[in-house]
Amino acid sequence: MKQTTKALDKISAAGLLISIGIVFGDIGTSPLYTYNAILEKYPVDKTLAFGAVSAIFWTLIFQTTIKYIIITLRADNDGEGGIFSLYALIKKYSKYLVIPAILGASFLLADSIITPPISVTSAIEGLKMIYPDIPVIPIVLAILVFLFLIQRAGTSLIGKIFGPIMLVWFTMIGILGISSIWQNPAIFKALNPVYAYNMIAHYPRGFYLLGGVFLCTTGAEALYSDMGHCGRNNIRISWFYIQICLVLCYLGQAQYLMQHIGESGNTLNPFFGLVHKWFLLPAIIIATMATIIASQALLSGTFTLITEAIRLNLWPKMRIVYPNNMRGQMYIPGMNWLLLVACCTAVVGFRTSDNMTAAFGLSVTITMLMTTFLITAYLYIKRVNRILVFLMFVVYLCIEGSFLFANLQKFAHGGWVTLMLGLIYAFIMYVWYRVTHIKTSANNFVDTASVLPQLKQLSNDDSVPFFAGNLVYLTASNGSGQIENKIAYSIFDHQPKRASLYWFVHVEVQDEPFTTAYEYTIVAPQDIIYVKLKLGFRVAPKIQVYLQKIISEMADRKEIEVAPKYAFSEISKKTGDAKFVIIQNFLSNQNDLSVGDTLVLNVYFLVSHFSLSPEQEFSIDDSDVILEKYPLLLSAPKEIALTRLN
Known part of the structure; x- marks a missing residue:
């Protein structure tokens, strides 16, 4: 156990690079589509531009940095992370804790069919700024097939290959943000939470814009699931550089919007709008490679999740392959091909990233809410100050409850797909949990x-x-x-x-x-x-x-x-x-x-x-x-x- 903890906390240059390559792909490519989801068809004004970046900044602080990086990563189960690892630590204290564990894991699995398509599609759609008639869907499908084919190689190899590329991506978006901020450094005032409140309270349907804001942090749960792949401290240290780059990029997009006051949001592309024409094609290529990693972050977390579910007798037995000697890294062929079919179906069904953003985020909001219940129980059992635990629970119940309510508007626009899949997954897990107990009781x-x-x-x-x-x-x-x-x-x-x-x-x-x-x-x-x-x-x-x-x-x-x-x-x-x-x-x-x-x-x-x-x-x-x-x-x-x- 001591060796496991020591390995988990070990910091190395290779570990940091692999963390950047594996863990932060999903949350790291959110600048490609988050603002698009917020803007929709609304006219741009200062309240929207300043309020959106303020809400994004404080969502990253509260949801990703405080909840996951600082608090949740402390809850490791022999080096493994994820909602099932958290449940395994506390399940003996109450049989009812299986309910949030099953729901959280099920809806995270359901959202995994949208993350790869939306990430890759949002990058490839940038090519339309150069080649307006380019067929996006066949290119996206080819990239997804390639992504799922290389899973057999293992996340260690993938991390070593993509880690440097992802480092280039984060550095690039940080520089793009700085180049835009340089035109008006006063944009930093937008980080004041008052602007987020003004957008929610005074902008038309401002509260429901939180459904789009939430997309900036959807990769946080996969971050926790990937702890066993990379180590806790490697993830924590990498995050602070990544967070700076993300915030700079979002501020740069806010400044871009300030230059387009009065225009309709659906005519703008805030991310690629930051890129000079001479650099547009290289930026699209780098973004495409980054979105492959965005998909990888969730896939590696999905394999971990299913493996833990099997160990907990919450999922049917599946063949598990360990591609290398590193602990926590596995590949599940059955889930890999199932997700490939589901992701390709999502691309063909939704067709554009704008359609996908209308369905994206609802399921993972439920997952984060369930994680809040479990981490609260964990801290309570660990005898952390009860007042602080209660305050944390109330704060995150309000934050995530608000995000959930705002995301419910996505139900009719495709959110029902992920909710339906989540319920199917949850039913299968409940069946396995229930029958395992039935068979155990009958096993004389x-x-x-x-x-x-x-x-x-x-x-x-x-x-x-x-x-x-x-x-x-x-x-x-x-x-x-x-x-x-x-x-x-x-x-x-x-x-x-x-x-x-x-x-x-x-x-x-x-x-x-x-x-x-x-x-x-x-x-x-x-x-x-x-x-x-x-x-x-x-x-x-x-x-x-x-x-x-x-x-x-x-x-x-x-x-x-x-x-x-x-x-x-x-x-x-x-x-x-x-x-x-x-x-x-x-x-x-x-x-x-x-x-x-x-x-x-x-x-x-x-x-x-x-x-x-x-x-x-x-x-x-x-x-x-x-x-x-x-x-x-x-x-x-x-x-x-x-x-x-x-």
Whole structure:
């Protein structure tokens, strides 16, 4: 744990560069579209120009710097960040904390289908200032396909490639802002919060402009999710340079608007309006590369989020690939291709960045609000000053509640898409959470000692056909003293299985990346052996390979005797054959369940068809697997009165 914390807080030039390349892409490219979302078709005046940049500045201060950089990054779970890591730290204190965790994660996932399209489209649309007839959609689709194809390389490689480019991007937008501010340094007065209040209170529909203002901070939640990729202090130090560049760029855009008083907002492009014509094409190229990173920031956070959901039994099992040796970096092929299809569909459906801004931000507002509930609970549990915690909660409830209310106007303009997807994600997570608890409560254990005499008798009963030399069951039991009753049912009731040795194997995932260790208990010599495999989070759980090695080592030490009557290969002569029995649940027709539980369980078993099977998860060859069905009986059937007629 100490090593994890030390690594998390370590500062290095490479770590800073990777942080810039991975973490800040989303929030860093917000100047491309934030002002466009605020302006819409409204006429530009000083109240709008000054009020918008003031609101943006204080949103960055309160939402990003104070809430996430200073407060939330303190809540790491063995080096990992994100809403599920935060939930894992506090879940034992209240079962109801799962509600904000599920909602927050679900709506963050939903918003991930808009972030890559809006970022890339807003940059490519700048080409229309040079080539008015250029087809934007095919270019955007090509870039998105490229982005999703390179995910397999891992975020470390991506960060090293894009880190320098992103550094150029932030420096460029800072310089563009300064070049505009230079014409009228008095624009710095706009940072006074009074101007934000004047816009909200006095500009027509000023309060609802907060829906556009909010886009300046939408990448903050992904910033927290990416903590495990880059380290807490690397993110914190990088942010202060990035924040300065962002504020300078937004001030420069405000000054640009002051030069276009009275014009309609939808005729202006405040970002590319800062760029001189001779530099327009290079700026568009740099912006396009930066938007690729904007998408990467959310994608890497999404992979982290799904991985944590799987560990918490809130999501179906999916194949996870670790592209490199760095902790916290992973790639999930299934989610990658699902997001690719969804993002391309969003591009084709919305077609322009202006249409996307009308739908963007609503879902992630809910995510930030849920994070506020969880971080408040975390600080309360950590016994931080209760008055300060309460004040923080009230302040952010007001701020984010206002943003949520302002963003609700986006519902009819496409926001319903992300809300619908968020609810679907939330329902799947709830189903997995609910059914996991149902199965746990229904998973009865029996003492190993109670079945030992009968097991010995079966092992030596020549009248029962021989089933396997080594018969292996994966068990949820954390110790050798108990096994699941369904395992006993499988051995004795479901065609008695006579074997020389019965192995009960429990897999325990470790925080260290490359741990491959085991411990075992010989419950009964030459009859029952319990094995606990301790595998690092980066180690593929190749149970069959590991168990074969364990059998071989125990045979060498004369702890077990494996002497197959017939064997051809040297390894078979030494270890004998092995059969793995995988027990799968099905919903028994004898259950008398409520409508709600019936729906939840049927959805679970339907979706589980798309989840990894146990033999795939644990890398067991199909030829050595025996699949068995075990009824999930949750409620005894009602007593039925039968009348005998004869």
